[in-house]
Structure formats: structure tokens, C-alpha cells
Amino acid sequence: MKPGRVECKNIALAYGSGKSATQVLKDISLSIEPGEFFALLGPSGSGKSTLLRLIAGFNFAQAGQITVDGSDITRVPPWQRNIGMVFQNYALWPHMTVEKNVAFGLEERKLPRAEITRKVQDVLALVGLADFAKRRPNQLSGGQQQRVALARTLAVEPKLLLLDEPLSNLDAKLRVQMRQELKSLQRRLGITTIFVTHDQEEALTTCDRIAVMDQGVIQQIGTPIELFDAPANRFVANFVGTINFIEGEIEHARDGVTFVSMLLGRVSLPASVSTQVVAGASLAVRPHTISINTDVISPDRQRHTIDVAGTILEREFLGEFVRYRLSAKGCELIVDHSHQPESEIFATGQNVTLGIAENALRLVS
Amino acid sequence: MNKAVRQFSLVEVLVALLIALFLLAFLIVPVINVTYIAFADRGGGLTISHFGAFFSISLMQESFWNSLIVALASVFFASMIALPLAYLTIRFEFRGALLIQTLGVLPLIMPPFVGAVAMQLIFGRSGSINLLLNDWFGITIPLMEGLTGVVFVESLHYFPFILLNLTVALNNIDSAMEESAQNLGAHGLRLFRRIVFPLAMPGFVAGASLVFIKVFDDLGTPLVLNVTNMLAPQAYLRITSVGLEDPIGYVISVIMVAFSLFALWLSARALKGKDYSTTQRGGSSLSRRRLSTAQSILAYGWISLLLLMVLSPHISIVLLSIAKVWSFSVLPDAYTLEHYKSVLIDSPRMIVNTLLYCGLAALLDVILGSAIAYLILRTKVPGRQALDFMASAALAIPGIVLAIGYLRTFKGITLPGMDSQVATIWIMIAIAYAVRRLPYALRSCMAALQQVSVLLEEAAGNLGATKARTIQRIVVPLMAGGILAGFVTSFITAAVELSATIMLTTTQSDAPMSYGIYLYMQSIAGRGPGAALGVLAVIIVALGTYFSHRIISSRASQTGIHAKSE
Numbered sequence: 001m002k003p004g005r006v007e008c009k010n011i012a013l014a015y016g017s018g019k020s021a022t023q024v025l026k027d028i029s030l031s032i033e034p035g036e037f038f039a040l041l042g043p044s045g046s047g048k049s050t051l052l053r054l055i056a057g058f059n060f061a062q063a064g065q066i067t068v069d070g071s072d073i074t075r076v077p078p079w080q081r082n083i084g085m086v087f088q089n090y091a092l093w094p095h096m097t098v099e100k101n102v103a104f105g106l107e108e109r110k111l112p113r114a115e116i117t118r119k120v121q122d123v124l125a126l127v128g129l130a131d132f133a134k135r136r137p138n139q140l141s142g143g144q145q146q147r148v149a150l151a152r153t154l155a156v157e158p159k160l161l162l163l164d165e166p167l168s169n170l171d172a173k174l175r176v177q178m179r180q181e182l183k184s185l186q187r188r189l190g191i192t193t194i195f196v197t198h199d200q201e202e203a204l205t206t207c208d209r210i211a212v213m214d215q216g217v218i219q220q221i222g223t224p225i226e227l228f229d230a231p232a233n234r235f236v237a238n239f240v241g242t243i244n245f246i247e248g249e250i251e252h253a254r255d256g257v258t259f260v261s262m263l264l265g266r267v268s269l270p271a272s273v274s275t276q277v278v279a280g281a282s283l284a285v286r287p288h289t290i291s292i293n294t295d296v297i298s299p300d301r302q303r304h305t306i307d308v309a310g311t312i313l314e315r316e317f318l319g320e321f322v323r324y325r326l327s328a329k330g331c332e333l334i335v336d337h338s339h340q341p342e343s344e345i346f347a348t349g350q351n352v353t354l355g356i357a358e359n360a361l362r363l364v365s
Numbered sequence: 366m367n368k369a370v371r372q373f374s375l376v377e378v379l380v381a382l383l384i385a386l387f388l389l390a391f392l393i394v395p396v397i398n399v400t401y402i403a404f405a406d407r408g409g410g411l412t413i414s415h416f417g418a419f420f421s422i423s424l425m426q427e428s429f430w431n432s433l434i435v436a437l438a439s440v441f442f443a444s445m446i447a448l449p450l451a452y453l454t455i456r457f458e459f460r461g462a463l464l465i466q467t468l469g470v471l472p473l474i475m476p477p478f479v480g481a482v483a484m485q486l487i488f489g490r491s492g493s494i495n496l497l498l499n500d501w502f503g504i505t506i507p508l509m510e511g512l513t514g515v516v517f518v519e520s521l522h523y524f525p526f527i528l529l530n531l532t533v534a535l536n537n538i539d540s541a542m543e544e545s546a547q548n549l550g551a552h553g554l555r556l557f558r559r560i561v562f563p564l565a566m567p568g569f570v571a572g573a574s575l576v577f578i579k580v581f582d583d584l585g586t587p588l589v590l591n592v593t594n595m596l597a598p599q600a601y602l603r604i605t606s607v608g609l610e611d612p613i614g615y616v617i618s619v620i621m622v623a624f625s626l627f628a629l630w631l632s633a634r635a636l637k638g639k640d641y642s643t644t645q646r647g648g649s650s651l652s653r654r655r656l657s658t659a660q661s662i663l664a665y666g667w668i669s670l671l672l673l674m675v676l677s678p679h680i681s682i683v684l685l686s687i688a689k690v691w692s693f694s695v696l697p698d699a700y701t702l703e704h705y706k707s708v709l710i711d712s713p714r715m716i717v718n719t720l721l722y723c724g725l726a727a728l729l730d731v732i733l734g735s736a737i738a739y740l741i742l743r744t745k746v747p748g749r750q751a752l753d754f755m756a757s758a759a760l761a762i763p764g765i766v767l768a769i770g771y772l773r774t775f776k777g778i779t780l781p782g783m784d785s786q787v788a789t790i791w792i793m794i795a796i797a798y799a800v801r802r803l804p805y806a807l808r809s810c811m812a813a814l815q816q817v818s819v820l821l822e823e824a825a826g827n828l829g830a831t832k833a834r835t836i837q838r839i840v841v842p843l844m845a846g847g848i849l850a851g852f853v854t855s856f857i858t859a860a861v862e863l864s865a866t867i868m869l870t871t872t873q874s875d876a877p878m879s880y881g882i883y884l885y886m887q888s889i890a891g892r893g894p895g896a897a898l899g900v901l902a903v904i905i906v907a908l909g910t911y912f913s914h915r916i917i918s919s920r921a922s923q924t925g926i927h928a929k930s931e
Contacts, residue, residue: 058544078547085548091541095563104559105549149545156549 003034003192004068004159006055011064013050013216024050026216028064032194032209037186039195039203042213043239051213052162052196056085068159079108084158088165090149092137098124098148099133105156123155126185143174150182154189161186161193167202179206200240204228212236230362237284237364244290244333245364246283259283259363263331264306264356269363281365287336289360292324292346293353304358312350322346328354373746374832380736381746387733388755392800395770396622396762402773403615415612419620424594425613429620432596435515436581436624440527440573442520446671447527447572453664455535458655464668469525469532470914471675474907476861476879477522478585479899480678482886484518485509485590486685487677493695514590519580521674526579527572534568535561567636574632578625582763585863585879589886596621597864600765604868609772618766625761682903685896704893708901711894712881716901719860719877722791726798727855730806731848733799738810739840743819753807760804767797768868791875794866798859805858806851813847814840850916857909860902878902 013025025047032038040048053059055066057078066074073081092101099120106116124130127147137145146166153161166182167175183206186193197203203210204224212219212227212235220232231237234245248261259267261283291305310328321336322345335354337343346352406412419425450469454462472480487493488508495505508517538561546560584597593602596617603614686704688697737756740749759767771793817840825835841848863879870880878898885895 056544056548058547077552078544079550079552082550083548085545087541087545089539089541091539091545093542093546093560093564095566104546104551108550108555152545152549 002069002159003190005034005070006032006160006192006194007065007067008051008055009065009067011051011054011061011066013047013054013059013061024216025054025061028216028218030211030218030221032192034192035190037183037193037195037206037208039197039207039210040213041197041200041203041210041239043198045215046213047216048196048198048213049164052085052164052194055160055194056083056162057081082156082158083160083162084153084156085162086146086149086153086164086166088168090137090145090169092145092148092152094137096136097133098129098135098137098140101137101148102152102155105152109156119155123151126154127151142170143178146170146178150185154191159192161191163193163195165196165198167197167199175202182206204240212239214239231284231364233365234282234284237362242287242334242336243284244287246285246331246361248282250281257363263308263329263333267306267358267361269361281363284362284364285356285360287323287334288321288338289357290333290335291355291357292335292337293355294344294346294350295353305355306358308354308356310352310354312346312348312352315346315348317345326352326354373744377740377744377746381740381749381752384733384736384740384752385748385755388752388800391771391796392759392762392767393755395767395774398774399615399618399766399770400622402612403619405612415616419613419616422613425599425617428594428596428599428617431512431594432581433624435512435519435595436577438512438516439519439523439580440576442516443524443527443576444569444573446520446524447531449667450671451528451531451535453668454532457660457664464672465528468668468672468675469528470910471679472522473525474857474910475522475678475682475903476585476863476882476899476906477518477583478589478863478886479682479861479882479896479902480522481514481518481586481589482892482895482899483678483681483685484521485514486681486691488517489514493681496695509590511590511592512595515587515592515595518586518590519576519583521678523576523579526575527569530568530572530575531565534565537568538564570635571632574628574635577628578761581624581628582621582765582864584765584867585883588867589883597763597765600769601864601867604769604772609769609776614769618763618769621763622761622766625763629761679903682896682899685892686900688893688896704897708894708897712898714874715876715878715881715898718791718875719879719902719905722795722798722877723856723859725792725795726802726859727806727852729795729799730802730855731810731852733803734806734810734851735814735841735844735848737807738814739836742811742814743822756807757804759800762801764797764801764862764864764866765868767800768865771797771869794869794875794877797865797869798862799855801862801865802855802858806855809847809851809854810844813844813851816847817843846916850913853909853913853916857906857913860906860909 008028008030011025011028012023014021014023016022028047028051040051042048050059054061057073057076061074064074065072068081068083073083093104096104102120102123103116106119111119120133121130124133127150129144129147129151132140132144132148137148140148146169150166163182167178170178179202182195195203195207204227207224209221209223210227211221214235220227220236222230227236227240231240231243237243237245246261246263248259248264251258251260253268257269259269261267264283267283308328310326310333312324312326313332314325316323317339319339321338324335324337324346326333326335333354337346403415404411404413406414420429450465454465485492488506489495490505490507490509492509494508498504498506507513542560542564543556546556551559582597584601587593587595587598588601593599600614600617600621603611603617607614684697685691687700687702689699689701689703691697733756737749737752740746741753775793821839821843822835825839826832830838860877861879863883866877866880867883870876876884878901882895882898882902885891885898
């Protein structure tokens with residue numbers, strides 16, 4: 001089946017009514033390209049699962065419209081949408097064998113017996129479970145159940161594949177393996193896929209584009225790299241990766257914007273940054289972009305690096321890098337120092353010099 | 366770790382032996398005795414000739430089929446009542462949910478044979494309904510005649526078992542089970558038939574098999590309705606009129622046990638490996654829909670009708686207990702409190718007896734239940750599973766069979782210093798009650814003990830408490846809710862038990878209320894006092910039910926907090 005294009009326009013949804021109503025989705029608009037692997041990323045309660053269930057037809061919006069390939073499905077009942085969904089807990093029917101589970105959707109579509117048998121075999125082979133057709137779901141491991149759930153959904157060749165936290169019930173090792181498999185399967189089938197997760201690593205590693213959601217609002221839509229390097233606001237900056245915020249005042253001048261802070265003094269921001277200036281914005285800098293030295297002035301100092309004196313408060317060894325918590329001019333900063341066998345480990349209480357590159361600074365509201 | 370170290374203490378073994386001895390004496394041996402006599406010839410060898418004799422008597426054949434038909438028909442009609450009610454509460458946003466819950470308890474607080482008498486006054490040949498129908502349309506409905514009457518009374522009385530089990534089963538279905546089916550293109554009745562009902566099936570079968578067993582074993586209802594061509598009444602009549610030596614009574618007993626076992630086996634098979642309770646972390650139960658106006662009218666209409674039917678025995682028993690004369694009239698002609706007075710003056714002994722026997726039985730049950738639960742869950746005493754099996758086996762033994770077994774086994778045995786035979790001492794009634802309720806009490810105690818984390822006991826041990834002190838200071842207090850619930854359940858179900866009572870009661874002074882009600886109801890003049898006694902019994906049972914409900918729900922909220930903090 002040709003992959004579908006999904007459009008959500010101005011969707012709003014509230015539970016309850018009147019004054020006690022809680023807005024779960026507020027004016028959501030997004031568009032997902034055919035064949036795209038798209039993530040809805042956000043903390044619990046952000047409305048991401050609600051949006052997914054809305055697309056599947058299990059919730060109804062008070063306002064807005066959802067279209068798939070241009071046709072309006074807002075009022076279509078779930079069983080007529082042909083949108084496949086894999087549930088968080090897989091929702092395999094315990095009274096049916098694997099084979100029966102997978103055949104269910106095809107039977108509902110009244111396909112001929114022989115075709116059903118063939119398709120069930122094909123799709124079970126696709127997920128590598130050809131030998132498990134006669135088993136019951138409770139005789140399978142978590143990862144196998146996940147594959148059956150996927151096979152059951154893919155068997156009906158849906159226009160769209162919805163995945164609701166599909167990896168959250170798996171253990172850490174299996175999760176990494178499954179997400180790679182999901183990605184390659186999605187590439188192979190070319191099916192438009194929406195993936196709901198609260199795990200930023202999952203979203204960054206598997207998806208083409210991500211919509212970051214918080215409190216029922218889409219905070220930013222972008223590729224993983226865009227989200228990480230150019231977060232649109234504090235929430236995105238904080239939720240996708242770790243970040244330091246530097247508070248200060250913005251001063252407008254004729255040739256651009258200057259940011260004045262205790263930590264960095266006066267910093268003039270490049271023109272590209274200054275277009276997004278909003279009052280109350282602060283500077284953000286990722287921990288791994290800050291260098292850390294024992295010398296008073298960093299030897300490899302570049303032209304646009306600001307040196308700040310700091311004291312190490314705490315240290316966490318994470319393998320690939322060491323994460324330090326420092327105090328510098330009354331601010332607290334996190335700095336990740338890449339770790340090699342020979343590299344220096346700083347002690348708590350030690351005085352160091354931090355090098356903050358100007359081009360690593362981002363202005364966020 | 367040294368494997369040769371004994372993993373259990375002498376005290377534990379001693380307790381296990383004592384329990385085993387009790388169960389052997391008052392359950393296993395009597396039942397084996399009954400079975401043996403059903404298969405024994407005159408010389409003591411084995412034969413199946415008694416069964417041949419049984420099936421050659423046409424009355425017995427008729428009774429056999431009647432019992433089977435009545436039990437199956439009652440299961441069918443009880444399902445017809447329960448299914449829509451369960452579906453309504455689970456499936457729809459529905460204000461009548463509380464009403465349905467009430468519906469689910471009301472019938473259980475009245476012994477079916479008491480209800481039977483009362484229902485004759487309403488639905489019987491010259492009951493209120495037929496009198497009115499005759500007046501208005503010149504027709505009557507023979508609802509209470511013969512087997513129909515038994516089926517009618519039993520279905521109305523036992524449908525709650527199916528309702529409760531089915532509701533729990535439906536409640537345990539994760540909404541994702543249904544949504545995934547919708548997602549794949551199923552909806553409406555097909556969705557219900559292929560996904561929802563199969564998932565609720567184990568619960569339904571558990572409830573249905575319980576109803577089958579209860580109806581098959583019930584002696585009181587057919588007797589009160591004057592239906593004797595069924596197995597339980599025949600066993601009773603054979604033993605009481607022909608005598609303890611008549612093998613037919615034993616053959617009937619064996620057949621009844623066989624059917625109970627079959628029903629239990631069926632339900633165990635249906636439940637095996639099918640823990641379909643699929644609600645999970647983050648899951649929710651089936652989504653509820655709003656009823657349309659027409660559907661609402663239909664639903665409320667159906668429920669009101671049922672509520673009226675279910676309440677009819679309660680209303681009529683109260684009316685009967687305060688009626689001066691009530692025959693061939695829609696309502697009693699005059700009212701009086703005489704019956705209560707006569708019951709309280711003539712037979713306070715019966716009320717005391719009921720409290721004594723049932724209290725004793727319930728006490729015995731929770732002691733045995735907690736001890737067995739502890740042995741199974743916390744010790745490695747060899748043969749502990751056998752205790753569980755023996756105690757649970759009582760579920761399959763009809764009261765009348767157990768009573769016949771007692772009469773036979775303890776016949777002629779006298780205790781030193783007493784004149785009467787062991788079989789006729791009142792304590793046997795209490796023991797029969799205890800044995801019959803033990804499976805339920807055991808489950809209650811097991812559940813309570815399972816909720817007490819072993820870590821709590823280990824912590825006490827770590828702080829220097831001995832096993833005995835730990836049980837006394839930690840285990841029993843934490844189990845108290847479950848034990849109390851088990852006590853109350855045993856007590857109230859024993860209070861309305863008739864089948865064993867009727868066989869084991871030998872003197873008027875030893876009779877409990879259930880027997881008294883039955884005796885009173887035998888004569889027209891006794892119906893008033895009988896009803897008054899029935900009302901008292903219903904009040905006792907209702908209070909018990911209410912308190913056990915309170916205990917269980919407060920315990921549930923406590924353990925809810927407990928589970929969260931883990």
C-alpha cells in the first residue's frame with residue numbers, strides 16, 4: 001500500500017467540561033510526509049499518547065481536523081480507518097494463538113482463507129517468528145510478543161503505523177536491538193510511522209523528525225539534529241539532552257544584540273541568533289561544548305572563547321565522559337569532560353578555568 | 366547450606382497431623398464410607414448392582430433427569446439474568462450501577478427455601494399475581510408448579526454468583542484488548558463475540574459451575590415446594606423413611622458427588638492457564654459508552670423488573686410474618702405481631718442454637734484455614750499440599766451426603782460418660798457446617814496471608830522474635846481482616862444451611878433456625894411464625910454480609926496503600 005500523508009489541523013481536546021475541563025491538546029497542527037518515521041516526544045501527561053489515540057480513532061477532538069492523503073478521517077470510526085496501531089502492552093489476545101492473532105484483521109477484512117494463510121506466514125517470517133505460529137502469547141518472551149503485535153498490525157497493510165511506547169516494556173539491551181530492527185523494518189516497508197515515546201534517546205536515534213510536546217502543545221518540530229543544536233525554547237533544550245542556562249539581560253544595539261550576565265559579562269550575539277530575541281530569554285550551552293583546564297588561560301584558546309574561573313563541586317564518572325558540577329561566579333554549571341585512558345580527572349574543590357565557545361551559545365526563551 | 370538440615374519443625378508437623386486427622390475423621394472417612402456402601406454387596410465385596418437397582422426404579426431415573434434438567438435450566442436462566450446486567454454495568458456509563466450491585470447481594474441474604482415459601486404467595490397458583498391475572502384476564506401462569514417452580518426460585522436466588530464472577534472478569538479486560546480489535550477492523554457484536562466474551566469466559570464458567578453445584582445439591586427448595594422427584598429429596602426421603610441401611614440413598618449420594626466433581630473439574634479446566642485478567646500497568650478497563658434514550662428506557666425497565674422479582678420474596682416474607690390471615694387474597698387481610706412474639710417465646714432456643722453452631726463452625730474454619738494457609742505458604746512440611754487438597758475437596762461434597770456419611774460412620778459409637786450416640790450430638794451439626802465452609806474460609810485466609818510480605822516476618826525474626834512470637838505479633842494482626850471476613854462468610858452461609866441440618870438434627874431442642882423455619886413451613890398454621898423466624902434469619906445474614914463487605918473494602922483500601930509503597 002502507498003504510504004499515507006497525515007495532516008492534523010488545529011486540534012483541540014479537553015476532558016471534562018465547563019470549568020473543570022482539562023485541556024489535553026491545544027491547537028495542534030502538524031504534517032507528516034509519506035514514508036516518514038515521525039516521533040511524538042514528551043513527558044507523561046504531555047498529550048502525545050492522546051494525539052496518537054486521536055489519529056487511531058479512540059479519542060475524539062472537540063475541534064480540528066485530521067486528514068490522511070487529503071481525506072478527512074476526523075469522524076471515521078476506528079475500525080474503518082485502516083490505520084495500524086501497536087499498543088504499549090501489545091494487547092495480544094490470550095485466547096488465540098499467534099497465528100490467530102495475526103489473522104484477525106485479515107479475517108475482519110473477509111479475505112479468502114488461502115490468502116489469509118499466505119499473508120500470515122509472510123508477515124510472521126518478516127518479523128522472524130515463522131516457527132512460533134502455533135504458540136500462545138503467554139508462551140513468548142516480551143520481545144517476541146512485541147514482534148507478534150507488530151506482525152498483527154502490519155498484516156493488514158495499513159496506510160499508517162502508530163507505535164505507542166513500543167519499547168517501554170522491554171529491558172535495556174533488547175530495547176536498543178528492537179529500535180534498530182524497527183528502524184530497518186520501517187525503511188524496508190516505507191510505511192509512514194508515528195512513534196510515541198518519552199525517551200529522547202529513542203526518538204533521536206530512530207526517527208526522521210520529532211515533535212516535542214509539553215502540556216498539550218507542540219513545542220518544536222524538527223530533525224533530531226535541529227532539536228539538539230537549535231532548541232526553540234527552554235523546555236526543548238532541557239528535554240532533549242542536558243543543558244546549562246545562563247541568566248542575564250538583553251541589550252539591543254544598532255548592530256545586533258548584547259547579552260549581559262554575571263557569568264560571561266557582555267557577549268554580542270551573532271545576527272543569526274539575534275533574530276529570535278524575546279524578552280526574558282536566556283543563554284543556553286551544552287555541557288560537552290565547555291572545555292575545562294587547570295591553567296588560568298586555556299592554551300588552545302580560540303578567538304571567540306570566553307574564559308571563566310570555576311570550582312568543582314561534584315563529579316560523576318559515566319565512562320565515555322566525566323560529568324562535573326561546578327560553581328562559577330555564583331552560577332552552577334554542568335560540564336562534560338570527554339574521557340580517555342590518559343586524560344586528567346579533576347578533584348572536587350579544585351579551581352579550574354572553563355572555556356565557553358561563543359558559537360556554542362544559544363539564545364532560548 | 367547443609368541440605369540434610371530438616372526444613373520444618375516438629376510443632377509444624379504436629380499441627381499438620383492434627384488438621385489431617387480432623388479432615389480424615391469428618392470429611393474423608395465419611396465420604397469414603399458413603400461411596401463404599403454404594404458399591405458394597407452383602408458380603409462386603411464390590412458390586413455395581415446398586416446402581417443397576419437405582420436405574421431400574423423409574424422414580425429414580427426420573428429424579429436423576431429432573432435434577433440434571435433443573436440444574437442446567439437454572440444455570441441457563443441465571444445466565445440470562447446475569448449477562449445483560451454485567452454487560453450494562455461494564456459497558457455503559459450507567460447510573461444504575463449501584464442498583465445492580467444491590468441486586469447482586471439481595472438474593473444471597475435469603476435462604477432459597479425461605480424465598481420459595483414466600484414466592485409461592487406471590488407467584489403461586491393462588492398467589493397475588495395469579496389472583497390479579499385471573500381477575501383481569503381470566504388466566505393464570507403456573508410459574509411455581511413442580512420443576513418450573515424450582516428452576517424459577519433457584520435462578521432468581523443464584524444468578525448473583527454468575528453476575529459477580531462475570532463482572533469481575535469483564536472488569537479485568539484491558540481496554541487495549543478491545544481497541545486493538547477495533548484497530549484491525551472489528552466492532553459491535555463481532556467484537557463482543559470474538560474478543561470480549563472469550564476473555565470473560567473463565568469468569569462465566571466459574572460462576573456457572575458454582576450455580577450448577579448449588580442447585581444440584583439443594584434440598585430445601587424442592588422440599589418446600591413439594592417437589593420430591595429429584596435426587597436430593599430422594600436421598601433424604603430414602604434415608605429418613607427406608608433407613609440408613611438402604612443402599613439407594615448412598616447411590617444417590619455418589620451420583621451427586623460425581624456431578625459436583627464434574628462441574629468443578631469443568632470450571633478448573635476452563636480456568637487452567639487462562640489467567641485472562643489483562644489489565645496492566647498503565648492500562649484501563651473497557652471504555653464505557655453513553656446509553657441512548659431508548660436504550661436507557663430498555664435498560665432501566667429490565668433492571669426494575671428484575672429488582673421487583675428479586676425483592677418479591679423479601680417483601681412477601683415480611684408480609685407473611687405480620688399477616689393474620691393470608692390466603693386467596695392479593696394482600697393479607699389483617700396484620701399482627703403475634704408471630705414474632707410466638708417465635709421469640711416458643712423458640713428462642715433455635716436462635717441461640719444458630720448463633721452457637723455457626724459461631725463454633727466459623728471459629729473452627731478460620732483456625733483451620735489460617736493454620737493450613739500458614740503451613741502451605743510459609744513452611745516446607747511434607748504433605749502440606751494434601752491438606753489444601755483435602756480441605757478444598759469439601760466443595761464437591763453436598764451437605765446431605767456429608768450428613769449421611771456422619772450418620773453412617775458414627776452410628777453406634779458412643780463417647781464414655783454419655784448416653785447418646787456421637788452421630789446425634791449437636792456438635793456434629795457445627796462440625797458439618799465447618800467442613801462444608803472450610804474451602805471458602807481457607808481461600809480467604811490464604812489471600813490474607815499472601816498479602817503479608819515474608820520480609821515483614823523476616824524483619825521480626827531479625828530483631829529477635831521467635832517463630833511463635835512472630836506469628837502472634839506480626840502475622841495474625843496483619844491477617845486479621847482476612848480472618849474476620851472468612852469468619853463472617855462461614856457464619857452467614859452456615860446460618861441458612863438446610864441440607865445437612867435437616868439430616869443431623871435429632872431433637873427439637875437441638876434445632877437451629879433453618880430447621881425451625883422448615884418445620885414451621887410444613888403446616889399452614891406455622892407459616893406465620895416460620896416467616897417471622899425467616900425474617901430474623903435474613904436480618905442476621907444481612908448484617909453479617911454488610912459487615913464482611915465493610916471489612917473487605919476497608920482491607921482493600923489498606924492493601925492498596927501497601928501495594929503502592931512497595
